[in-house]
Amino acid sequence: MAVKFKDYYDLLGTSKAATEDDIRKAYRSLARKYHPDVNPGDKSAEEKFKDINEAYEVLSDPDKRKRYDQLGPNWKAGSDFTPPPGWQGANVGSDGFGDGFGTGQGSTDFSDFFGSLFGSTRRGARAGAGFRTRGEDVDAEITLTLEEAHRGITRSVTLRRNEPCPTCNGSGSKDGKTCPTCRGSGTVRRDKSFDVTIPAGVRTGSVIRLAGQGDPGTDGAPTGDLFLHVRIEPHPLFEIISEDDIQIELPVSPWEAALGAGINVPTLDGTAEMKIPAGTQGGKRLRLRGKGLNKRQGGSGDEYVKVKIVIPPRLTAREKELFGKLAAESHFDPRDLLPRR
Numbered sequence: 324m325a326v327k328f329k330d331y332y333d334l335l336g337t338s339k340a341a342t343e344d345d346i347r348k349a350y351r352s353l354a355r356k357y358h359p360d361v362n363p364g365d366k367s368a369e370e371k372f373k374d375i376n377e378a379y380e381v382l383s384d385p386d387k388r389k390r391y392d393q394l395g396p397n398w399k400a401g402s403d404f405t406p407p408p409g410w411q412g413a414n415v416g417s418d419g420f421g422d423g424f425g426t427g428q429g430s431t432d433f434s435d436f437f438g439s440l441f442g443s444t445r446r447g448a449r450a451g452a453g454f455r456t457r458g459e460d461v462d463a464e465i466t467l468t469l470e471e472a473h474r475g476i477t478r479s480v481t482l483r484r485n486e487p488c489p490t491c492n493g494s495g496s497k498d499g500k501t502c503p504t505c506r507g508s509g510t511v512r513r514d515k516s517f518d519v520t521i522p523a524g525v526r527t528g529s530v531i532r533l534a535g536q537g538d539p540g541t542d543g544a545p546t547g548d549l550f551l552h553v554r555i556e557p558h559p560l561f562e563i564i565s566e567d568d569i570q571i572e573l574p575v576s577p578w579e580a581a582l583g584a585g586i587n588v589p590t591l592d593g594t595a596e597m598k599i600p601a602g603t604q605g606g607k608r609l610r611l612r613g614k615g616l617n618k619r620q621g622g623s624g625d626e627y628v629k630v631k632i633v634i635p636p637r638l639t640a641r642e643k644e645l646f647g648k649l650a651a652e653s654h655f656d657p658r659d660l661l662p663r664r
């Protein structure tokens with residue numbers, strides 16, 4: 324049976340010059356996209372997920388990567404592959420390699436190509452750090468008020484996560500039997516609380532990465548990371564109208580609008596004084612420069628104040644009298660402002 328060459332760099336969408344960090348990033352984003360939990364029942368996503376895990380297993384391990392790179396640049400993905408003559412490891416430690424070529428019976432974690440390079444297709448079958456499995460990354464949502472996103476905050480977060488089983492230390496068995504606490508899985512679900520510092524300037528869709536706060540790895544391998552996805556909840560006063568700008572609809576009395584006034588306007592950091600010019604019409608937008616949302620990289624957006632002219636909900640007798648006088652006195656007909664037809 325022929326073994327097909329796999330282009331691990333191509334599978335991760337990276338170049339041969341990719342740094343360890345590039346490879347890790349590429350893997351994480353693809354693993355999230357093709358994870359079976361996200362694509363239930365999708366066979367092609369499952370295959371893809373297996374492929375990128377295999378690619379990551381090789382390219383994230385300096386020894387394996389070096390070995391893979393020794394094959395040279397001339398191999399094409401999918402072409403029949405035979406390890407070069409004298410290739411060490413290809414026939415070493417044959418757990419099932421000689422006769423059981425490709426008959427992994429579900430226990431095969433990696434492809435035959437992988438097996439022909441490293442002597443085994445089984446995850447963890449060979450001793451050595453390279454075969455331990457890093458823990459899964461965990462995604463969670465965090466909801467912030469607009470003020471918290473603006474100023475930043477340290478928040479205690481409680482998440483239910485997988486942890487190594489304390490009874491069997493994650494091995495899944497105890498005294499030669501299946502561990503009764505975790506029923507052999509090696510992990511238990513536990514609530515864990517920790518403090519998260521969220522910097523000023525995050526937005527809905529921002530992702531905060533907490534290294535090492537994901538699921539535990541197997542056999543002492545590193546834990547995964549926790550990715551907190553930020554969501555900003557609606558605010559009673561302010562609307563976010565662009566990346567960094569907010570808007571408030573501000574009630575203004577007819578006489579403030581007509582005569583002009585200095586008024587206090589709510590902002591994210593208290594209040595600011597603003598001048599309403601005489602003759603301001605309803606719907607007019609005024610700008611408070613620098614009173615918008617703080618940006619991650621420093622500086623802030625603007626706050627827009629949209630004027631809403633309101634009349635007193637209940638008029639006193641005196642107010643009614645004064646409005647009556649104004650009505651009798653004024654020649655202003657608001658309908659004159661309609662466009663001519």
Ligand SMILES: [Zn+2]
Nearest residue numbers: 488491502505
């Ligand atoms: Zn256990």
